[in-house]
Amino acid sequence: MADTNMPDFEPVIEYLGLKGRYQGVQAVLQVLGIYCLSFAVLIGVFTGYEPAHECNAVNVTEMRDLFSVPDNASLEASYGKCAVTLVVNDSAAVTTHTMSCVNGHNYFGNKYISFTSEMDLVCDRTGLGDLSQTLLMLGQGIGGFIFTSLADRFGRKPIYVFTSFGMTILHILIGVAPEIGSLTLFRFLIGGFQQGVCLSSLTLFLEMMSPRHRMLGSVVCGTLWSTSVLTLGLLAWLLRYHSWRTLQLIMTATTSYCVLLPWLLMESPRWLACNNRADEALEIFRKWCEQNGKDFAHVKSLFDKNVVEKLRVKKMLEEREGEEKPELHVEKYTILDLFKHKQIALTSFVLAFVWVTNGVTYFGLILTSSSLAGDRFVNFLLSGLAEWPSHSVAYFMLRRMKRRLIETIFLVLSGVCLITSVLLLLSPEQEASTASIVFSLLGKFSITGAFNALYLLTPELFPTNLRSIGLGWSSALSRFGGMVAPYSRFLAEKAVYGPGTIFGCMCLISALLIRLLPETRGRPLPNSIQEMKAWRSEKPGIRKKETCIDHAFIVPPESKRDVEDTETHNYRYSLVET
Known part of the structure; x- marks a missing residue:
């Protein structure tokens, strides 16, 4: 059953609405963090490029x-x-x-076009440049673990401000790094700080929204990422005759907004209230009302009733829980529990392979875009452009179709397109070369859509006390795929059709494996391992009209539409781990 003493912010957020001056200013400051994320991760496509020599x-x-x-x-x-x-x-x-x-x-006059050529990271030293990209991905995984805990402890705003300043400084340090050792260290660190910016800014963005708007927020976040990919490609093309250090130092401007954050950015009222700072949360709501012309007295009434009072009762019950409720027992799980039960172990291993497939395919296609026929800048821009509409397509599909079916469609489409692209590469005809690029871009479009669906499907498959662990396990494995992806460039140099063949086959295998998982659309989120096991014995298509719970709020689904709307509530898990 749901805990009716959990704080419920939704009446306050619903009353304040989605539009207004306050939300506009805060949203811009928050999404600027999302917009700058791709620059740190993908700039190596250009600054680490290996020119002809x-x-x-x-x-x-x-x-x-x-x-x-x-x-x-x-x-x-x-x-x-x-x-x-x-x-x-x-x-x-x-x-x-x-x-x-x-x-x-x-290097035919282009020695300073990249750090690979400037530092002679070719031939017997050729792996050092790609090692810096791999360690950047490793830094992302470590940073995600560290800064998530810090944001929960010290607040979203301090971590966002700190990591944004850190990224700015590291962009400068990378731009002036004298040799590969220091450059690799700085790239490792910027990977960690990038995740700090990602997690804190996304959390702030989501916690300002009501549940029914969070899936729409995911489209905004995904589109911003793709837009920043296009921006990076355009900047790299404009600076194609300049030193790589120029492009790297210009990245400092993408995070320079951080100087505004200490003064203009507000902390999450949700976090403040849940950390015994309700007065500060109420002060933020007061500013929110002033800027939007809302009735603060009404907001205070809703806040006191749904948040302050429930927090007080919850705290009192927790203090007396040992005496008065000895029968209550909350099962605690660890990552080992993902493999103790047959069904959960099957789910974990299937998701592991699918997440690795998505990670290595997505980043591999970006990092090997320079090996495609034609201009490398045009290929990169087309690659970013191909994924741009994918977020909106995935959004509309997720609201109308089954999760597992959507994931299967995108994986099959990606696999078929990438393998077709490889077959066309074997043809000597110029038209076949152009068609190969088109199918490669369709594969990029599809794998981006698969990522969107996977971020929603994964947390819906695990029971409540294993949900964060399950998503964390899966997301960590996607980082592993990203760490392996840089080395696909070596395979592309030996056999240009190699990466596409591997990516395509992995996508098709993943599409078959995903059919082993249960469908989640229209189902209440499982609260226990027993509920998850019971899914196998249920007849397909049956929907239980139970109360859908998302930790902090309760929405009774009174109609099919309401059931579908509650599915968007759990989407915050996907965005926090992007």
Whole structure:
């Protein structure tokens, strides 16, 4: 049963509404954090780009002495990407000698176009640049764990302000890094700070909304991400003849809004009230009413009745729980419980593979966009443009179709498009090359839609006390996919069709595995492992008219429409882990 003593902010938020000057200012400050997220993660596509290169010329006279070439023999040198080949031709025989690029590499006048070329991270050092991208993804995982806890303890605003300033400083430090060691360290740190900005800004954004608007908020967040991808591609194209450090330092401007946050950004009233700071929360609501022309007396009445009083009763019951309610027992779970029960273990392993597939495919397609036929800047821009409408399409599908079906459709479409793109790459025709790019972009569109559906499906599959753990496990594995994705570039260099084949097959396998999971649309969220097990024995299509619970509020579904609307309540889990 639901705990009727849980604080209910929804009457207050519903009365204040979605539109108004206060929400406008706060939303802009919050979504600026969301908008800057892709720059830190994806800028390596351009700053770490490996341009065409060959070995610098060697002194042929010195080579004669080094290899004891007779005076009557000719000596010619040919220069490859990673080796110099010397051909000795005398009257007796033709011999060859191979050596490394002893005089460095020639980047055809573009040495400072990326840190890869400036720091000579090619040939035997070629993995160091991609290692910095992998460690950035690792930093995201660690930062997400650390800053989530800090935001719950110290508040959303302090963490948002701190990590935004941190990202600004790290953009500068990366732009002036003298060598690969310090650059890798700074990129690792910016990955962690990026997650701090992500989690705190998204949480602030969601906690300002009523439940029925949160799925719409997810579309806004996804569209902002895709818009920032397009912005990054455009900036990189405009600065294509400049040093990579110029583009990196310009990224400082994308987070410079942080100077406004300490003065203009407000803390989440929800967090304040739940942390014994109800007076501060009420003061924020007072400013909210003043700026929007709302009745503060009415808001205070709703706040006192639905929040303050329930918090007081809840605290009193918690203090007396040991004496008066010995029969109450709340089961505590750990990540090990994901694998103790057959059905939950199956769900966990299936989701693990699907999340890895989504992560490696999404980031792999972005990071290998420069290996596609045509201009690398155009390919990146088209890649960002392809995912832009995907968020809206996924939104409308999620409101009308089954979760599992939507995920299957997007995964199958992505797999088929990527494999078709690979087959077209094998054709020598120019038209086939263009068509290959089109199908690759359709694959990007589809995997973005799959991510949208997966973020909603995952938390709906786990019982209440395992929900955050289950989503955290799944999200962490998507980071693993992102860590592996940078190395797909090496495969693309050896076999241009390699990444697309792997991504496409993984998508098709995931589409088959997702059918092993139960459908969640129209069902109340499971509150226990027993309820989750019972799903298998229920007939498909039956909807239980029970009270749907989302931790902090209760909405009794009196109609089919209400049941569908309550599904949006749980969507906040997806956004907090993006």
